[in-house]
Amino acid sequence: MKDLIKNIIFLLFLTQIIFSQSSDDCLGCHSDETLLGSRNGKSIKMFVDEKHLSISIHKKLECISCHADLKDAEFPHEDELKKVDCGICHEKVSNEEKTSLHGLAEKRGDNLAPKCITCHGKHDILNVKNPRSKVNPLKIPFTCGECHSEGTKVQRQRKIHQDSILTNYTESIHGEGLLKKGLIVAPSCATCHTAHNILPHTDSKSSIAKQNIAATCTQCHAGIETVHQKIIKGELWEKQSHILPACVDCHQPHKIRKVFYDEALSNEQCMKCHSEKIKSKKDGKILFVDLDEVNHSKHNKISCSQCHIIENKFYKRACETITKKVDCNTCHEEVGKKYLSSEHGKLFIKGDANSPTCVECHGTHSVTGKTDPKSVTFARNIPNLCAKCHRDGEKAAKRIEGVGHTAVENYSEGIHGKGLTESGLIVTATCTNCHTAHEILKKSDPKSSIHNLNIASTCANCHHGIEETFKKSIHGTSLGKDGKEPPSCKKCHSVHSTSRTDAEGFKLNIMNTCGDCHKEIASTYFETYHGKVLQLGYTKTAKCYDCHGAHNIYPTSDSRSSLHRNNVLKTCQKCHPEANKKFAGYLTHATHHDKNKYPYLYWTFWGMTGLLIGTFAISGLHTILWLPRALEMRRKKRLKKLSETESEK
Amino acid sequence: MTKQNQKHILRFSRLNRILHVVMIISFITLAITGMILKFSYTPWSFFLAHFFGGFESAGLAHRFAAILMTAVFFTHLIDLYLRKKNEFGSWKKMLSGSHTMVFTKKDWHDLRDSIKWFLGKAPRPQYGRWTYWEKFDYFAVFWGMIVIGSTGMTLWFPEFFTLFFPGWIINVATIIHSDEALLATGFIFTIHFFNTHLRPEKFPMDIVIFTGNMTLDEFKEDRPAEYEELVKNGELEKLFVEPYPPIVISAIKFFGWTALSIGFSIIIWIIYAMIFTYK
Numbered sequence: 001m002k003d004l005i006k007n008i009i010f011l012l013f014l015t016q017i018i019f020s021q022s023s024d025d026c027l028g029c030h031s032d033e034t035l036l037g038s039r040n041g042k043s044i045k046m047f048v049d050e051k052h053l054s055i056s057i058h059k060k061l062e063c064i065s066c067h068a069d070l071k072d073a074e075f076p077h078e079d080e081l082k083k084v085d086c087g088i089c090h091e092k093v094s095n096e097e098k099t100s101l102h103g104l105a106e107k108r109g110d111n112l113a114p115k116c117i118t119c120h121g122k123h124d125i126l127n128v129k130n131p132r133s134k135v136n137p138l139k140i141p142f143t144c145g146e147c148h149s150e151g152t153k154v155q156r157q158r159k160i161h162q163d164s165i166l167t168n169y170t171e172s173i174h175g176e177g178l179l180k181k182g183l184i185v186a187p188s189c190a191t192c193h194t195a196h197n198i199l200p201h202t203d204s205k206s207s208i209a210k211q212n213i214a215a216t217c218t219q220c221h222a223g224i225e226t227v228h229q230k231i232i233k234g235e236l237w238e239k240q241s242h243i244l245p246a247c248v249d250c251h252q253p254h255k256i257r258k259v260f261y262d263e264a265l266s267n268e269q270c271m272k273c274h275s276e277k278i279k280s281k282k283d284g285k286i287l288f289v290d291l292d293e294v295n296h297s298k299h300n301k302i303s304c305s306q307c308h309i310i311e312n313k314f315y316k317r318a319c320e321t322i323t324k325k326v327d328c329n330t331c332h333e334e335v336g337k338k339y340l341s342s343e344h345g346k347l348f349i350k351g352d353a354n355s356p357t358c359v360e361c362h363g364t365h366s367v368t369g370k371t372d373p374k375s376v377t378f379a380r381n382i383p384n385l386c387a388k389c390h391r392d393g394e395k396a397a398k399r400i401e402g403v404g405h406t407a408v409e410n411y412s413e414g415i416h417g418k419g420l421t422e423s424g425l426i427v428t429a430t431c432t433n434c435h436t437a438h439e440i441l442k443k444s445d446p447k448s449s450i451h452n453l454n455i456a457s458t459c460a461n462c463h464h465g466i467e468e469t470f471k472k473s474i475h476g477t478s479l480g481k482d483g484k485e486p487p488s489c490k491k492c493h494s495v496h497s498t499s500r501t502d503a504e505g506f507k508l509n510i511m512n513t514c515g516d517c518h519k520e521i522a523s524t525y526f527e528t529y530h531g532k533v534l535q536l537g538y539t540k541t542a543k544c545y546d547c548h549g550a551h552n553i554y555p556t557s558d559s560r561s562s563l564h565r566n567n568v569l570k571t572c573q574k575c576h577p578e579a580n581k582k583f584a585g586y587l588t589h590a591t592h593h594d595k596n597k598y599p600y601l602y603w604t605f606w607g608m609t610g611l612l613i614g615t616f617a618i619s620g621l622h623t624i625l626w627l628p629r630a631l632e633m634r635r636k637k638r639l640k641k642l643s644e645t646e647s648e649k
Numbered sequence: 650m651t652k653q654n655q656k657h658i659l660r661f662s663r664l665n666r667i668l669h670v671v672m673i674i675s676f677i678t679l680a681i682t683g684m685i686l687k688f689s690y691t692p693w694s695f696f697l698a699h700f701f702g703g704f705e706s707a708g709l710a711h712r713f714a715a716i717l718m719t720a721v722f723f724t725h726l727i728d729l730y731l732r733k734k735n736e737f738g739s740w741k742k743m744l745s746g747s748h749t750m751v752f753t754k755k756d757w758h759d760l761r762d763s764i765k766w767f768l769g770k771a772p773r774p775q776y777g778r779w780t781y782w783e784k785f786d787y788f789a790v791f792w793g794m795i796v797i798g799s800t801g802m803t804l805w806f807p808e809f810f811t812l813f814f815p816g817w818i819i820n821v822a823t824i825i826h827s828d829e830a831l832l833a834t835g836f837i838f839t840i841h842f843f844n845t846h847l848r849p850e851k852f853p854m855d856i857v858i859f860t861g862n863m864t865l866d867e868f869k870e871d872r873p874a875e876y877e878e879l880v881k882n883g884e885l886e887k888l889f890v891e892p893y894p895p896i897v898i899s900a901i902k903f904f905g906w907t908a909l910s911i912g913f914s915i916i917i918w919i920i921y922a923m924i925f926t927y928k
Contacts, residue, residue: 526689526690528820528823529686529804529823531689532686532687532689533686533689533704533708535689535690535694535695536685536686536689536694536695536698536704536707537695537698537699537703537704538698538703538704538705540705576807576808578808578809579808579811580808580811580812582811582812582814582815582816583807583808583811583816584816585811585815585816585817586807586811586816586817586819586820587816587817587820590817590820592824598817598820600817600820600821601817601820601821601824604821604824604825605824605828608824608825608828608829608832609828611828611832612828612831612832612835615789615832615836616832616835616836616840619782619785619836619840620839620840622782623840623843623844625764625767625768626763626767626848627849628767629766629767629773630848630849630850631849633773633849633850634849634850634852637850
């Protein structure tokens with residue numbers, strides 16, 4: 001009996017040694033869903049789901065294999081445990097990670113830095129082949145995307161040189177293969193960037209460094225040098241045999257396009273026919289192509305078939321398989337998007353026959369770009385280009401009401417138009433500077449560059465200093481009295497027919513312009529000397545902006561105002577150098593009709609008017625009374641004269 | 650017609666006639682250039698401003714004419730002073746004589762009798778050297794010169810005048826200057842024209858202010874009291890002058906008509922501006 005007890009005690013002791021803290025022991029407490037512990041002073045749940053553990057790749061490990069500091073610890077153990085170090089087992093990977101961008105960020109104490117558990121999870125780490133694993137190839141884009149998709153904190157707050165990574169990837173051929181076709185051999189993020197050794201492309205050890213990128217891509221595209229199109233943009237793609245150029249030079253990272261470089265026909269093949277004046281069998285259109293024109297265009301390094309996409313090059317006449325119209329969008333995607341959102345694009349979507357497409361403005365084979373003086377999109381040629389449709393009477397002008405109707409004529413009269421045509425200034429504003437080239441919207445659209453609230457910033461593209469002043473001024477900061485929109489640049493300077501501000505017409509008109517809103521103050525101005533002489537065409541007199549300022553108008557109570565009590569004398573002295581402080585008391589907007597505001601003037605006026613009426617009344621009455629007698633005298637005189645002449649006879 | 654009746658009698662001195670002509674020229678210039686500004690909102694103003702070669706030159710013309718008229722004013726004052734010294738000896742004698750411009754008891758009687766005459770209740774009064782309406786004209790102009798002249802100076806040199814007065818004095822000066830000018834223009838081109846030049850018995854024009862002389866018959870009828878006095882003093886013969894040759898008369902008439910037409914045009918313009926476009 002004694003032995004039995006001894007044996008039991010021994011066995012118990014033994015188990016204490018051999019089976020110290022089995023996972024079951026841990027779960028004894030941690031399977032309790034209500035178990036709470038504390039970390040960094042915060043109370044957190046300490047529940048560990050047995051189910052997760054049972055399917056985890058680490059299911060055969062004991063808790064203490066990872067939570068090593070609990071070995072031999074007494075129960076219940078201390079709250080604060082050391083962080084699990086995956087490197088105990090995964091030494092190589094862990095070391096790689098430590099020198100990667102992610103590891104370095106963690107070392108810096110960056111709160112956004114990912115740790116092992118960020119990507120792999122904790123107790124629920126699954127086999128990478130398990131489709132539910134966060135690091136399964138199909139899931140990787142989303143796991144990485146948690147931090148690297150649009151609008152995340154990492155994208156916004158850290159220096160990441162690419163944007164819209166996830167979107168671009170998803171639309172790329174790689175993303176499509178992986179996500180739409182389920183090809184788990186399609187590369188995901190980790191395929192190119194590696195899983196743990198993620199380094200910036202500027203690091204020579206990085207898998208995406210320029211010198212390594214070919215090696216990275218050839219992991220999959222192993223035989224690319226043997227099958228890749230040899231001549232690209234008219235040049236051999238390999239400068240030296242079997243030394244690949246950096247793939248990303250042509251295939252942008254993340255954005256790798258599907259048919260960017262189609263396996264194409266050479267231009268010579270097309271020109272076999274198209275150098276002749278052949279005609280279309282369908283509509284009789286001349287299909288002659290001047291290759292010279294193409295060679296001098298911006299697209300001189302692009303082959304015919306890159307735009308005129310051939311479905312099957314193995315046909316004898318491959319061009320028979322061209323079914324789609326040329327879609328500039330393939331390369332000019334961003335511009336294409338802008339175009340489709342514009343008025344022109346909206347018409348195009350509606351199927352309007354008048355809608356201009358790319359070729360209407362840019363032409364076809366001869367596209368040379370806006371910097372070439374011969375190009376239709378060169379600054380000096382733009383007004384004529386737009387005028388093709390927008391000149392009065394043309395198809396676009398017919399459907400536009402208001403100022404747009406005579407825009408072309410007005411523009412050519414305006415300072416911008418004259419700058420372009422007379423002074424040859426290509427920095428002057430043409431149609432596209434204000435309306436934009438591709439995002440043309442109606443002024444009623446709040447997104448439009450010519451919407452009332454956007455005009456100032458549009459003009460500021462050139463007149464930056466003016467806008468800076470203007471947006472601080474009363475017109476730039478407040479609404480009108482009746483809640484009207486504040487005036488924008490065009491209110492005073494008008495659109496298209498924008499005149500020089502030193503032109504007589506502008507000076508004479510400014511009163512009416514300001515008077516549109518400031519009715520009373522403008523009308524009383526015309527009662528004073530300044531206003532009267534201005535009306536007579538004398539423009540050297542003080543106009544609104546001479547006293548109030550033009551772009552820097554502030555309320556007179558504002559110390560920045562040119563009419564603030566501290567500044568008003570200086571303002572008068574601009575024209576009246578001898579002016580003194582009392583001189584500045586001249587009432588520039590006085591009217592003698594306001595008894596309460598200007599009693600001196602009111603009573604002076606009525607006093608003078610009384611004198612005038614009184615004098616005329618008395619002297620007029622006197623004259624009228626006199627008239628009959630005077631007539632009588634005249635009659636008598638004539639009679640007398642008659643009788644005298646008769647008596648002489 | 651007897652020979653004696655064809656005699657012409659001198660009524661205005663050469664200096665006064667010259668002053669009147671200069672006055673006409675400066676007054677009309679001032680009126681036009683001033684009204685351009687006063688009625689700047691009428692199309693006529695715009696046209697006239699351009700006629701003067703722009704508003705700036707209209708302003709210059711206005712100032713030049715103002716100097717001319719001031720000169721007329723002071724010349725007259727000096728003339729008065731010299732005549733006092735040479736002819737009368739003292740202001741009192743000058744102002745109490747029968748040729749005085751000051752209103753006298755006779756003027757009040759003449760006014761009363763004139764009204765009676767107008768109403769057909771009495772014969773025409775025996776007017777003297779200066780009738781009461783002529784005296785009124787004279788003082789109206791005298792007063793006008795001072796008022797318009799002083800306010801005009803304020804407007805010409807506002808920087809100087811505001812050394813002593815507040816700024817709004819310029820606004821007040823503007824109103825006085827312009828309304829007094831309106832009164833002067835209106836009065837001269839209607840009442841004065843009628844009273845002294847256009848009266849039916851003188852129609853179409855009394856050119857005595859330019860020639861300085863009139864026939865004795867006319868004189869006798871017009872100024873019976875003065876005639877009596879001259880006869881009594883035996884000074885009548887001294888005032889006989891030779892009339893101007895017809896060519897001079899024609900020239901004078903042309904000038905007179907021009908001045909009258911401009912005057913009437915201005916009146917029409919004023920009436921138009923006051924009635925149709927008043928602001």
